Amino acid sequence: MGIACACALYARGVRGIVGRVRGFPRWRPKCFAAGMAILFLALASPIDSLGHMLLWVHMVQHWLLIMIAAPLILLGAPGIPMLRGLPNVVRRQALGPFLASPFLRKCLGVILHPVSGWIAFALVNWVWHYPTFYGAALESTFVHRFEHASFLAGAMLFWWQIIAPWPWHARWPDAALVVYLLAADVQNTIFSAIVTFSDSVLYSNYLATAPALGWTALRDQRTAGAFMWTAGQVVMLPAAIFLILRALKIVRPNRFAAPQRDALAVHHQKRFDLLQVAWIGGFLRNRAARESLRWTLVAVALVIVVDGFAGPSDSPSNLAGTLPWTHWRGVIVIALLFGGNFLCMSCPLMAPRNLMRRWWTPHFRWPSALRSKWLAVGLVAIWLISYEAFDLWSSPIATAFIIVGYFTAVLVIDGLFRGGSFCKWVCPIGQFHMTQSLVSPLSVSVSNTAVCATCTGRECIRGSNSGHIKSSSVALRISVPGCELELFQPAKRGNLDCTFCLDCVDACPHDNVGILTQSPRIGLTDRRWGSSIGRIASRIDIAALLVLLAFGAFANAAGMTVPWLDFVDGVTQSLGLTSTVPVEAGMTTVAIVIVPLILMSASALISSQIAKRPWREEFCRGAHALVPIGASMWCVHWFFHLATSASTAIPVMQRALNDLGFAWFGEPQWAASCCGSVPTWLIPIELLLLQLGLVVSGWMVWRGNAQRIGGRSIVTALPWWILALTLWLVGVWIVFQPMQMRGTSTL
């Protein structure tokens, strides 16, 4: 995997410089590819397996690493290509400050000094071949990998001085490098001689394994020593001869001029715009295509509703019991994590609503008293509590009723009120998508703010009677509404309240709106006024919604753990109740309302006292900073369901088709609807996601504080860091708990 990533980075970065930039002729990529192939051969071929049984094979492996792979990779001059291969944001935002640091450059200068390279090479050689360390490497996979990594690193530092990979120059003259190389050869010779002429077996691990393959351990050891002796010289001596010839100017010095800045400039400095990508961009720009996507999902919803009402009542056997709760939610988190709010874009509720508005124009404006997120907060809380209390996931009929209720609600509300009232003020699922997409990498935003500065029409919010829609070849001119959620593009901050409907893209006469990459910092810490949102530090209703969903993520996931369920049963029995509904509802309320209220208020109080800022501002900023850790928990939870229960869709669809008289796909394979075992790769991925959420949350807190209060930012951030760390520990605890496998049968 690492080799593949390195090759991909190199191949991406080498475009535009190979053969065009002086110092980077065409043989360099070939050398790099050969080096990588040798590396793969050494680490992932039978050589590695046999190295555990025969010392000489292990020495062949080390020789390939340090004498062949390392110099070939350096001849490929991987430094500049791999930096160019990195995404712009990583190179500039993440690596840039380190590369520009004078201190780190000094450190790099010391590390890349010939003396350091020689010492590293010799040290690695002697330390790892000391019998104690060598034995430890043979018995532990981790130590063995570390051994190989250090061999490769030491060899790279050593060969760096001789090869001086472009654009670096050799720091010592060729004559000095000859001495450098021969000194390394001498230490290799001494070591090889010790191994070759020893009368006792130095590496006891091979006492057991070598005879099994027809070798004596001593013969194996002597062969290994002789190989190291001769094979080392086969590489080092020609290198020394080449250096001597170069010093005598018999061969042309391989020195290249420093690269010209223009030649190396990365020309794709513009932000990535999904709408400019072939096929996908064309599809998304096409208004009819987006509408057809929604109608497709209407058809799927209709099938689910019919099956929910008419199909079996057992949840794992019903489309309504599996597709919305297992598969759709898994798709949601993947789309939010790697893209943006594409779920609202493809929302099936919008298709009949848009159809209705062709003939029916609503007359009322959404009431001023309800123009906040408090209604949505209440609905989201009710949704989370009823999901746990009434086990909505286990009832296909309830699921069907919810879907029908949703369609009815959107038609009634958007039939009465103008704009996107349902999406903006009511829809609990939409609130989830819009808030969690604050951490998404893509956002609908303007490409060039200068264009907006000169725009007088403001079609992105007002709409356009002569808007333009670019289809594949012709530009149609039709009436296009502006943003129905009242987001004015030039002042839009982050993804909050954006449904990715792309009406603004259609309406903009300058073609200046796209789906562009954007840092989550914009939506979570930006202090500027945002269109339709205001300042994030003053919207307590939005903060409440964010807190509810952040803590809701942990409560929702904890609700399926066995300890939680046992506790619920215990409390229900001790209270003498016949149903777990009141206890479930009470516990969920405590977890998503009472506990967050106490913890958030306390953290806000402490940080407001330290920062001498209003409590409300600290509360709002803290709520925004907790979005990443909450989003990571949602991802962990729903991705778990998708990864362990993805196959449950197969028998359910077979059953549904059989019920309709289509027996093409055979009898339902119900074994597939039973919960599979948890894959070994899943827990590391879950832990990585949780850590990503923790780190980004911590970073958001600090960045937000550093912008506002400067010097005391760390102390002020402390309560929020403790809160995020506590949530992370809860998340880790949840990951390791036995789970109730919802949406699966117990065959």
Add this chain to the structure above:
Amino acid sequence: MKLDAMMKWIARVLAVACCIRAHADGGAVVDRGHYGAFDVTVFLSPVPPCAGAIDFSILVSRNGEPQLSTPVHVRADGPGGAWNEVEMHSADSGNRLLRACSLTLGSPGVWRISILIGDGVSDRGSFDISVNPAPPPWRASLPWMVLWIPAALILVAREKLITNQRRRRGAWRESDQAGSNPERFSASIL
């Protein structure tokens, strides 16, 4: 060579290398000896063994020649009469000279491991291993749980570097306005 051709070449090399890919079976040698007519070396992973799934690998040879066609079984007899027996196949081993299997040793304590070669009557041998209690599940995932610490430290370092660079840039602007030489702040190619 064009870039596309180079990529194809890399892909071919990797494809060929993948075909000969094999995992190191690793682990420690726990027993070696003559089991009847065969020389047997037994590897075990993890070391020390803990209750749960244990990987056994075995090299069976005769006169230095690996014997790959002879059937081999491994049987584990544990405390309280618990036992488990599995046939070992070279297909389960990354190193095709070995045979491997995963055997579940459910409880801690001393387990007697018996290797049965062929019909298991004359060519057999056994040894004892001490199995430790299973570690809590989070311990195996510990390396995955501490990555946030270096990530946080890198972020902190990055923020500090940016702050310092901005401060220096501010100082440079002031000195530049005062007429000093800005050449020393020449931009890096990176």
